């Protein structure tokens with residue numbers, strides 16, 4: 001059995017990743033499940049850079065196991081791509097992650113004067129997989145949409161209640177659909193499908 005260390009302690013992400021990348025003979029374990037501590041500073045200015053920092057740190061902390069990390073966030077066109085890599089810390093005053101309500105409230109304040117046709121945005125997810133032999137596979141996924149004027153829905157997390165995906169044609173936010181439906185269209189789902197394709201090609 002090949003064990004891949006997931007550079008996350010988020011059980012929900014771990015579940016989504018191990019389901020999307022189900023290969024015979026592979027098992028995914030979170031850092032916590034392996035009793036490993038790894039929490040590097042996410043100092044890069046791209047999602048890919050931060051995912052690589054987390055994957056490399058997890059690989060080193062595990063003594064050279066294959067490692068997979070993701071980094072994700074929201075890019076709003078009217079804000080020049082912000083909050084971007086700072087999505088989790090957007091409303092923070094101390095550099096630590098802020099809570100979802102504070103981040104969403106700040107986003108609405110920043111967009112208060114921005115008209116509907118300029119509220120375009122996307123979620124981005126980048127995955128970095130480093131195999132046991134050190135070879136790297138990188139996959140990126142996005143979902144395009146618009147930022148609304150108030151929160152709708154209670155599924156999901158983060159900016160989901162403000163995000164109206166184009167693929168739903170203005171009928172609901174990402175927080176108004178069940179997790180399985182979100183996975184079919186989301187940035188993380190799309191990145192996982194792209195990575196799966198790469199890994200399958202590599203295995204051939």
Ligand code: IMP
Pocket residue numbers: 070071072073074087088103123156157158159160186
């Ligand atoms: P991380 O990749 O888990 O560090 O996520 C970074 C931040 O981006 C999260 O804290 C959220 O604020 C935001 N984010 C990432 N993915 C999503 C999503 O699927 N829905 C809503 N917000 C997200």
